[in-house]
């Protein structure tokens with residue numbers, strides 16, 4: 001009997017916390033479900049009754065809902081309810097920031113929430129924490145995504161070589177002609193009036209595309225051309241070749257033999 005009297009103030013304290021929300025029972029922390037051993041991918045939040053600590057809803061997961069069953073999004077996320085279904089109590093967690101970020105681990109994340117998620121994972125696995133190094137993608141050395149190939153055509157025709165490179169910052173493209181029989185290169189366009197260089201950004205972000213345009217094709221411009229891409233992180237290059245043939249029939253023959261090789 002005496003113990004009950006002693007417990008009474010404790011019980012009243014608990015009953016105060018019961019009023020946290022409709023549908024919420026008394027808050028007995030001992031009865032809270034334990035958090036998953038692997039951690040919560042979007043961090044933890046107090047439950048809707050303000051009692052237990054629970055896993056927050058991650059990006060793309062359902063959130064909202066009524067009373068005790070309500071789920072909250074993790075830090076950096078917001079619960080967006082569908083516009084058509086205003087009555088719906090449920091929404092989806094969406095990242096508040098929607099730009100790419102570069103992590104201190106050198107990985108580009110699609111947004112701040114993806115980085116936060118990776119950081120929480122790193123923390124639970126006892127690895128180095130990951131924070132934002134810079135907005136936008138991580139710097140990376142150029143990569144030639146489409147090298148200049150081989151072209152065959154007759155004297156007087158119009159030909160071109162193209163080259164596509166990607167990198168962060170966006171690479172600068174230059175072309176050089178490989179001088180036959182030597183290891184020397186000549187920076188283009190040089191002084192030939194039948195050769196032009198053109199460069200433009202794209203087609204993708206951080207990409208650049210360049211062309212060597214030749215018209216008319218002459219013996220002097222036949223040969224190998226090097227496409228060279230540079231940025232602050234490094235450089236890359238690839239070689240393409242322009243072949244001058246006697247007649248257009250030679251092109252057909254060369255194409256057939258090429259396909260045979262495949």
Ligand SMILES: *[C@@H]1O[C@H](CO)[C@@H](O)[C@H](O)[C@H]1NC(C)=O
Nearest residue numbers: 151152153154157158159160
């Ligand atoms: C060869 O030259 C002709 C005429 O200038 C041009 O139309 C054609 O596209 C060229 N072929 C190649 C493979 O570059």
